[in-house]
Amino acid sequence: MSALLLQAPPVAAADGSAVGPEGQRLAVSRSSGLDPAGETVTVTGSGYNTEKGVYVAFCVDNGAGKTPTPCVGGVDMSGESGASVWVSSDPPSYGEGLAKPYGGSGHGGTFEVRIKVRAKDANTDCAAAGVTCAVITRNDHTRGGDQSQTVRVPVTFANAGGSSSGSGSAKPSASATAGADATGGSGDGGATETDDGSMASTGSGLVLPLGLCAAGLVAVGTGAWLWARRRRTAAPSSS
Known part of the structure; x- marks a missing residue:
């Protein structure tokens, strides 16, 4: 009598987590009904390539194969705003002491960071109709255009009535695309980003x-x- 082999069904990512193109796993402590004024969440990652630094941030999701940008609060190159975190075990010299190193090694890189997620800034409104925003990882500015570590966990916000908003299509609205070539930010200057992920002054x-x-x-x-x-x-x- 032949043995009956049962194949386990694929495991779907739970709410607040996602799987990346190379098996990376990204999880967010809370991803729905967040306070639009700002809420700090814990973001954990595993299975990342430690040879490639990443940004952990909250950005407009422009769809598969495209860099998530602009990012609410900007990509924080100073480490002071709390809007994003730079994770890298081998940053350029100017990033030493600023970038947070991975745990693990090889393709088993891990991290646990905290970022502040808010619905909008001067350039981007993630609560607007038709805009989808997500807590994301993406390769840092030293590897512009490399989407191998782009992972997205969509986020929604609570509105005045207590329901969630900001869960529209991935195509950004005019309010998001107004600063689509930049990282977003508060409008006070600082670093912006070109299409290839490199940084430029505003x-x-x-x-x-x-x-x-x-x-x-x-x-x-x-x-x-x-x-x-x-x-x-x-x-x-x-x-």
């Missing part, structure tokens, strides 16, 4: 000098008017 530092110039022109104009008025007042009347 040029938004021009705002302050322009403001100062405007204030200076107003001051000069006011001073000239007062000077002319004093001259007219002090001039002797004709006899």
Whole structure:
């Protein structure tokens, strides 16, 4: 009598987790009904290639094969905002002490980090209709265009009535694509990202000098008017 072989059914990823293209597993402590104003979640990963650094962030999901971008709060190159974490066991010299190293080795890299997830910033609204955002991993700027470690866990937010929002299609709306070539961010300047994942400056530092110039022109104009008025007042009347 031949033995009956039963094949185990595939295991679907539970809510709050996803499997990557090379078997990486990404899990988020909470992925639905989050506070739109911001909520800190724990993100864990396993099965990552430790030779490739990744960003852990919250970004617009642009679909399979495309880099998730822009990211709410930007990709944090300073390590100060809490909006993202850079994980790398072999970062460039400027990343030493900033990037968090993997646990494990080879293709068994692990990490556990915490990031703050919020619905929107000055450039991106993840609660808008038609916008899907996710907690993601993606290869860092040293490997632009390499999607081998892009993994997504979709996130939804609670609205005023207590239900969830932000679970539309993966195609971003106009509110998301307005800064689609950048990482998002608060609009205060800093690093943005080009299509290949490399970093570039925003040029938004021009705002302050322009403001100062405007204030200076107003001051000069006011001073000239007062000077002319004093001259007219002090001039002797004709006899």
